[in-house]
Amino acid sequence: xxxxxxxxxxxxxxxxxxxxxxxxxxxxxxxxxxxxxxxxxxxxxxxxxxxxxxxxxxxxxxxxxxxxxxxxxxxxxxxxxxxxxxxxxxxxxxxxxxxxxxxxxxxxxxxxxxxxxxxxxxxx
Amino acid sequence: xxxxxxxxxxxxxxxxxxxxxxxxxxxxxxxxxxxxxxxxxxxxxxxxxxxxxxxxxxxxxxxxxxxxxxxxxxxxxxxxxxxxxxxxxxxxxxxxxxxxxxxxxxxxxxxxxxxxxxxxxxxxxxxxxxxxxxxxxxxxxxxxxxxxxxxxxxxxxxxxxxxxxxxxxxxxxxxxxxxxxxxxxxxxxxxxxxxxxxxxxxxxxxxxxxxxxxxxxxxxxxxxxxxxxxxxxxxxxxxxxxxxxxxxxxxxxxxxxxxxxxxxxxxxxxxxxxxxxxxxxxxxxxxxxxxxxxxxxxxxxxxxxxxxxxxxxxxxxxxxxxxxxxxxxxxxxxxxxxxxxxxxxxxx
Numbered sequence: 001x002x003x004x005x006x007x008x009x010x011x012x013x014x015x016x017x018x019x020x021x022x023x024x025x026x027x028x029x030x031x032x033x034x035x036x037x038x039x040x041x042x043x044x045x046x047x048x049x050x051x052x053x054x055x056x057x058x059x060x061x062x063x064x065x066x067x068x069x070x071x072x073x074x075x076x077x078x079x080x081x082x083x084x085x086x087x088x089x090x091x092x093x094x095x096x097x098x099x100x101x102x103x104x105x106x107x108x109x110x111x112x113x114x115x116x117x118x119x120x121x122x123x124x
Numbered sequence: 125x126x127x128x129x130x131x132x133x134x135x136x137x138x139x140x141x142x143x144x145x146x147x148x149x150x151x152x153x154x155x156x157x158x159x160x161x162x163x164x165x166x167x168x169x170x171x172x173x174x175x176x177x178x179x180x181x182x183x184x185x186x187x188x189x190x191x192x193x194x195x196x197x198x199x200x201x202x203x204x205x206x207x208x209x210x211x212x213x214x215x216x217x218x219x220x221x222x223x224x225x226x227x228x229x230x231x232x233x234x235x236x237x238x239x240x241x242x243x244x245x246x247x248x249x250x251x252x253x254x255x256x257x258x259x260x261x262x263x264x265x266x267x268x269x270x271x272x273x274x275x276x277x278x279x280x281x282x283x284x285x286x287x288x289x290x291x292x293x294x295x296x297x298x299x300x301x302x303x304x305x306x307x308x309x310x311x312x313x314x315x316x317x318x319x320x321x322x323x324x325x326x327x328x329x330x331x332x333x334x335x336x337x338x339x340x341x342x343x344x345x346x347x348x349x350x351x352x353x354x355x356x357x358x359x360x361x362x363x364x365x366x367x368x369x370x371x372x373x374x375x376x377x378x379x380x381x382x383x384x385x386x387x388x389x390x391x392x393x394x395x396x397x398x399x400x401x402x403x404x405x406x407x408x409x410x411x412x413x414x415x416x417x418x419x420x421x422x423x424x425x426x427x428x429x430x431x432x433x434x435x436x437x438x439x440x441x442x443x444x445x446x447x448x449x450x451x452x453x454x455x456x457x458x459x460x461x462x463x464x465x466x467x468x469x470x471x472x
Contacts, residue, residue, distance in 0.1 A: 014244040015233050015253075018152050022229035025156065026222040026374055030206075033370045038205045046210035048274040049365055055211075059273045067286050070447070074289040077455070081296040084462065085252060088303035091466065099470050106459055113455070122451040124444035 069121050080109050152243055155232055163380040164194035170432045177436040204369030209273060212366065216271035221367065221374035224264025228381040231257040235388045236312045238398040238416035250311045251303070254389060255296055258344055261382060262288045265363050268375070272366035280362025283352050283443065287343055290450040291350075295340035297458035301333045301465040302326055302393045315397040324401030327394040333461050334394045336454055338430075341386035343450065345379060348435040352443055387427035395423050 048055050083105070091098050116122065168183065168190065175182025183190030208217055233243040234250040247253065262285050269281015303309060305326060306317035318324055327334045343350040359365070364375045391397060398416030405411060441449070 011244060011246045011248075014148055014152065015230065015247070017148060018156075018233045018243060019226065019230050021149070021152055021156065022226045023222065025229070026225050029374070030218075030370055033202050034206065037203050037369065040205065041207065043210075045207060048209045048211060048272065049360065050275065051360075055274075059275050059278055060270070063279075063282060067282055070286045070290060073451075074293065077293045078289075078296065081293055081300075082252075084297070084300045085303060085309065088300050089307055089309065091304050091469070092307050096470065099466055102466060103463065106463060109459070117452070122448055124447050 066124060073116060073121060076112065077109075080105075148243075151241075152233075155237075155243060156229060159229070159232055159381055159384065160377065162384055163377050164198065166380055166384070166428055167197070168194050169428070170435075173429065173432045174436045177433075198373070201369055201373045204372075206369045206371060207366075209366050212273045213271035216267050217366075218371070220264050220268035220271060221364075221371045221378070222264075223267065224261050224378040225374045225381075227257045227261035227264065228378045228385065231385045232381070234311055235385065236315060236392060236397055238420055240312070241417075242312060245312070246310070248308070248310045251299060251309045251314075251389075251393075254385070255292070258295075258382070258385075259289075259292060261378065264375075264378065268367070269363035272363070274366050276359045276361070276365045277363050280359045280365070283359075284346060284363055287346070287350065287352060287446060287450075290447060291340045291343035291454070294336060294450060294454035294458050295344060297455065297462065298333045298336040298340060299393060300458075300462045301330050304462070304465050304469055305329070311392050311397070314393055315399060318396045319399055319402060322401070322403045324399060324403065325394065325396045330394065330461075330465070332457065333465075334390070336458055336461070337390060337394070339449075339454060341390065342431070342434065343446070345382045345386055345431075347383065347431055349438040349441050350446060351440060352446060383428065383431055384424065387424045387431075390427055391420065391423040397423075 048059075050056070084102070087098060087102055087105075171193070172182040172190070183193040186192040186196045208214055231254050234247055234253055236242045265288070266281050266285045269277045269279075269284070272278070302314060306314045308314055308317065318326055323329075342348075346352075364372055367375060398420040400411060400419060
């Protein structure tokens with residue numbers, strides 16, 4: 001087991017390369033296309049689509065508060081889901097202790113979950 | 125810094141290093157090209173299947189039974205004018221499809237296609253990396269919806285981000301059972317762990333998790349019945365309504381590659397990847413002649429067919445139903461699955 005920061009994580013090199021290739025791919029496709037394709041913009045063409053009418057009013061208006069609540073709940077629950085991963089990986093070596101600990105963890109998670117449900121955070 | 129292991133991986137001298145880099149880049153290029161070919165032909169496959177399910181023929185004109193249709197579509201999209209709305213946020217608008225494609229193509233790196241053919245071998249955070257990338261692709265959608273400055277796109281982007289993050293939780297929880305059973309996040313090790321059992325596929329013991337995973341995969345990739353973000357009849361096309369030409373097709377590719385990747389994860393985690401169950405191999409030993417890639421692709425194609433089948437059969441959800449299904453049904457079921465799996469594994 002190596003301590004983080006003391007070695008080069010070379011297993012991740014292919015990830016870096018595939019990321020660079022995927023960015024290059026989309027840039028090249030767009031740039032090469034721009035040589036061949038037409039560009040005849042005029043004012044009406046550059047308007048945003050609104051069922052054929054000229055756009056009316058502000059686009060980024062206020063929207064439902066529910067989206068914010070969902071975003072906050074996501075942060076809480078996703079972090080808890082990620083906490084389950086290391087537990088699942090070392091499950092074999094810890095045994096009964098792991099099972100009991102995780103039951104406690106899931107019960108605590110459920111308390112928050114039931115609270116959010118009672119507050120009608122999941123209702124639209 | 126201990127760099128000896130680095131040289132061990134990248135070769136002993138400069139020529140060796142360059143050779144290894146070339147092999148790596150070639151491998152990646154092959155995988156990406158094959159994935160893009162699959163995108164092209166899965167559009168054809170989808171239109172054909174949905175056509176026949178609706179007693180139509182689907183594409184027939186370009187080539188034999190429309191087999192050249194994807195290339196005709198590509199040529200059309202390639203030469204289309206690239207329209208950027210004047211009131212939109214130009215740099216973000218241009219960046220959004222690239223982010224979407226970047227996240228999905230990068231996920232291909234940890235998928236084991238056959239025997240040891242993985243781009244990033246020995247990467248022990250495989251599944252976590254896949255979840256991270258599928259979350260990242262939500263950025264492309266949100267930024268596209270926001271920067272278009274169109275009401276349809278804005279609503280589509282909002283809906284889509286809320287939907288993707290809601291189902292992300294259930295998706296992440298549905299695979300914890302697999303991790304408990306296999307004790308690994310590395311996809312190759314998950315397949316090897318499945319081979320230790322006579323049934324050779326975790327779908328046998330994790331069937332509820334498999335169903336949960338499939339439902340979440342449909343929602344994550346914005347496919348019917350969860351295609352609210354791009355609901356044609358209410359939001360025109362949702363977040364990419366303002367996109368045209370090549371930028372539109374980048375979104376399109378991202379969506380289809382995401383679908384293929386979800387199928388690959390399902391095949392790897394639940395269906396044993398490129399392997400067959402040991403019990404089948406024992407009964408029919410001549411099947412060992414067939415290369416593993418064939419089994420892998422067959423399983424992936426079955427999942428892709430399922431995506432299209434569902435699209436042709438099931439009507440779209442209502443948004444409040446979608447949210448309550450995700451939060452009130454799928455998450456408790458996924459947690460119950462984790463509890464039951466861990467108790468059963470502990471007792472036996």
